[in-house]
Amino acid sequence: MxxxxxxxxxxxxxxxxxxxxxxxxxxxxxxxxxxxxxxxxxxxxxxxxxxxxxxxxxxxxxxxxxxxxxxxxxxxxxxxxxxxxxxxxxxxxxxxxxxxxxxxxxxxxxxxxxxxxxxxxxPKDVVSLIGLSKQTYRKMIQNLWWATGYNIFAIPLAAGVLAPLGIVLSPAVGAVLMSLSTVIVAINARMFTYDKQ
Structure with a gap:
């Protein structure tokens, strides 16, 4: 003033x-x-x-x-x-x-x-965080469905359900099939692409 x-x-x-x-x-x-x-x-x-x-x-x-x-x-x-x-x-x-x-x-x-x-x-990292969490959740659901479906088929087969038809899995083949399931889930998890936009 x-x-x-x-x-x-x-x-x-x-x-x-x-x-x-x-x-x-x-x-x-x-x-x-x-x-x-x-x-x-x-x-x-x-x-x-x-x-x-x-x-x-x-x-x-x-x-x-x-x-x-x-x-x-x-x-x-x-x-x-x-x-x-x-x-x-x-x-x-x-x-x-x-x-x-x-x-x-x-x-x-x-x-x-x-x-x-x-x-x-x-502040844009908050938006990225939400997108990343949604994609991570999607991958988890995919792997859960794959593992569940695979085991629904593989466990009865390994237990000998098809033995009356002459189809019997050896323990070695069962172990390979079980490992294959783990490998497929791991590969699917690695095929994670995230677009920040």
Whole structure:
């Protein structure tokens, strides 16, 4: 101020990362509802949420109430909740969520509490994590079906079900067939391709 007259002003604000916008857009494309849970001021939180196109905002939430908010979202909406955080204040909520994701640059408490720790501070890694987990689950189901089907056929054969027809497996052939099942499951697991996009 000069002679009681305002001549200038400095405003500070956190810049919203472009990768955060891309991450939220990708989550929406996958049908995932995004929620901001923060201790920040309501105006700031809503401004950031508008920039990112976040679906829902809970602002001015005290650190000890974040876990309660996660529990409420899970119970009232029946959603599975993945929580991303990096601070001591986030640790209880990370533990309460179905999936706690800590940022590698965050506090030790958050990293110890979370189920997954992201090495980089890139929000898009959350989207990659979800895609990777879905593909891993798909591979597990494929291998489970293969092993089950193979054993449904092979165990009765090894037990001598076809012996009345003159077909008898020697123990050596049974061992080779059992090993073949393991090899096929291992090869299928190795044929894992993951597209980050």
């Amino acid at each position: 000069v002679e009681d007259e305002l001549v200038g002003m400095i405003a500070l604000a956190d810049m919203v990362r472009e990768t955060a916008q891309e991450a939220i857009a990708s989550l929406k494309d996958k049908g995932i509802h995004s929620v901001m849970l923060t201790g920040d001021n309501k105006k700031v939180a809503h401004w950031v949420a508008n920039q990112l196109d976040i679906d829902e905002v809970y602002a001015e939430v005290l650190p000890d109430k974040k876990a309660d908010q996660v529990k409420e979202i899970k119970s009232t909406k029946g959603w599975q909740v993945a929580m991303t955080g990096d601070g001591v204040n986030d640790a209880p909520a990370l533990a309460t969520a179905d999936l706690g994701i800590a940022i590698g640059a965050g506090t030790d408490v958050a990293m110890e509490t979370a189920d997954v720790v992201l090495v980089k501070s890139n």
